[in-house]
Amino acid sequence: MPNSIREQILQAVTGLLLPVAAAAGAQVRRSPPTGITREQSPALLVFPESDAITQRPNDRVERQLVVRVVALARETGSDAPEVIADRLLVAAHAALLADVNLNGLSLGIGELDCEWDVEDADATAAAIPARYQITYRTLAADLSIRG
Structure with a gap:
């Protein structure tokens, strides 16, 4: 059974970020279930937040x-x-916006917002989350086929 377009997009985003992370001596983790340790940072973390339907033209x-x-x-x-x-x-932002169609998977990518969070735990840590909206189409009856 093929993956949904949503999953293909998430894999494409992660794939775009891999060389960016490698160049910075960092790693990419998708939806890590636990916190990132000192040894695992720096890192780029990818979290899918929501997937909303905006239009239903025909099928x-x-x-x-x-x-x-x-x-x-x-x-x-x-x-x-x-x-x-x-x-x-x-670097991650530049990589994502260099191919806003993700090799034909999406109609476009747009930046939504960004935050800063600095914590003083065992060592000072900074997390900068940026949110992106990726617009794409599927068939109404099949999430794995582009619409």
């Missing part, structure tokens, strides 16, 4: 998938975690 359904990409970094001594996380998010 097609237009959908909007909201994905949260979090750049996570901890203090390393040379750079503040906010600086590391910001650089990681800048």
Whole structure:
């Protein structure tokens, strides 16, 4: 059974972020069930948040998938975690918007918002979540076929 277009989009987003993370010495994790340890950071985290139907033209359904990409970094001594996380998010943003159609899977990607969160736990950590809306279409009767 084929994957839904939604799942294909999430895999494509994760795939776009892999070289960005590798270049920064980071990793990409999709919906990690537990917190990211000091050893696992820096990291780019990908979380699907919602998938809403916006239109139903004929036998097609237009959908909007909201994905949260979090750049996570901890203090390393040379750079503040906010600086590391910001650089990681800048590169991730550029990668996502370089192919807004995700090889034909989506109609477009748009940035929704961004937040900053700095925590002082065992080491200062910064998380910068940015949310993106990905518009795509499927057939009404089959989530795995582009509409």
